[in-house]
Each structure stands twice: as C-alpha cells, then as structure tokens.
Amino acid sequence: MSRTAAILLAAGQSRRMQGTAADKILAPLAGRPVFAYSAAAFIESGVADFFVIVYRDARQSLELSCYSPTPALFVKGGRERQDSVANALAALPDDIHYVFIHDCARPLIQPEQLSALLRMVRRDEAAVLAHRVVDTIKQITGSHSAVGSIRTRAPVRVRTATLDRARLWAMETPQVFARDLIVRAYAEVARHRWRITDDVQAVERLGARVSLLENQDPNPKLTAPADLAYLEFLLNRPPSTSI
Secondary structure, eight states: OOEEEEEEEOOOOOGGGTTSOSOGGGSEETTEEHHHHHHHHHHHHTOOSEEEEEESSHHHHHHHTTTOOSSEEEEEOOSSHHHHHHHHHHTSOTTEEEEEEEETTOTTOOHHHHHHHHHHHHHHSEEEEEEEOOSOOEEEOSOHHHHHHHHTTOOOOOOEEEOOGGGOEEEEEEEEEEHHHHHHHHHHHHHHTOOOSSHHHHHHTTTOOOEEEEOOSOOOOOOSHHHHHHHHHHHHSOTTOOO
16 A cells, blocks of 8 residues: 655744744644644644654744644755655655655645645655746846845846746645655755755756646745735635635
8 A cells, every 4th residue: 555655844944933932833823823834734634644844943843843843753854855855765664655744834725635636646656836927027037246246135137037827837835756856956955065946956967857737826825024924914815716
C-alpha cells in the first residue's frame, strides 16, 4: 500500500514582517495561529499518513505541537528553505511513496485541493497548486548592475521584454511528488549547489513534467504585515463572495 507524507514548513525567519510578528507562522489569524489552518486542512483531507513538521527553534516546536497532525516527526529547519526541505526528506520513513511539501505561510489551502493533488500525483508523479498570471510581466534584459539599482530603488533606465502571460503560472503550495523523484531532484540540487526557490524548480532540472492544478481561490503567502489583514478578510468573507 502506498503511504503519503506531508512536509509542513514552518522554519522561516519572518524577516519581511518588519517586527510586526516575530514568528509569522505563530501569528494570530482570526483567533488561531497561522500554522493551525494548514494543519487543519491536512487533517480534514486525510491525504497524509505521516507528517514532518520543520521548525525554527525549540520554543516554536513546542507551540506547533499543540496544533500538529499526528503521527508527526519534528525536524529542525536549515539556513534556507531548500535546506529545510532536504532535512525533512532525509527524515522520511522508508515506506513513504508520495510527499506533499507545503509552506505553512499559505494558510488558505482547502481539503478538496489536497485530495485532488493526491489523485494527480499518483498518476503523474509531480503536481502543484498554481494560478494563472493576469498581470503583464516584463523581463529586464539589461546588465546585473541595472537590476541592482532597481533593488535599491534608485532611478534607472533598462531594456525590457514582455513575456507571454498565456504561458505564465504563479506557483503555490502544496507541491506534491513521488518520493523517489523529489529525493533524486534534491540530491542533484545539493551536488551542483543550485539555489532554488520552490520544489518544482528542483524536478525541472531533471527534465520531469509537472501537472498544474489551477486554483481559482486566493491562496496568498503571508510575507508582509499587510498580508495578515488581507488573510483575515478572506477567512471572514461569505463563501459565495468572489474576489
């Protein structure tokens, strides 16, 4: 029988919260910690037989344990997100066949989405929750120094190219994979010392295809202080309300 694990990432440093929340994963959101919403969605869906909770420090792990699904293994996070995922993958029991990887800073996942992703990964080996890009996206084609000037908000003129937004999708989490595929992908990331920003990027390097599950509901990531108010608005709106 195929068993499935869920890696719940909670070890981020919350640097962009500007001191509003020392730990955004434990920040109160409509009366509960942010982490509790992801945990509840996984529990309700029943998609996972085992959980790996990736934590930041001892204090956080104690508080996360109050809301954690069971059975769960707590694993210390690494310096970067990809290090945290690698630590969690290394801790998985041998009988795990499929792996969900979820950033708990995205608390609005729904149980039915998790169930759909599990069906997809059993067929396709890699699946991700994503949404279509609706903005016009420009790619800077100038020098690295010009890009650096933009980051420091200095006025700068650059050459740009317009990307075809019909081909652009914004990645969300969860992202779910056959265990052998994601372990092999992360081994290559470590071997080549690649820096990646999500798990799909790791399997892309192997040439693997990924199935997209279009999410038509908001699933924002808590990154900045203003996001807390937006998330609370989304949680409290009537079910029929569209954005």
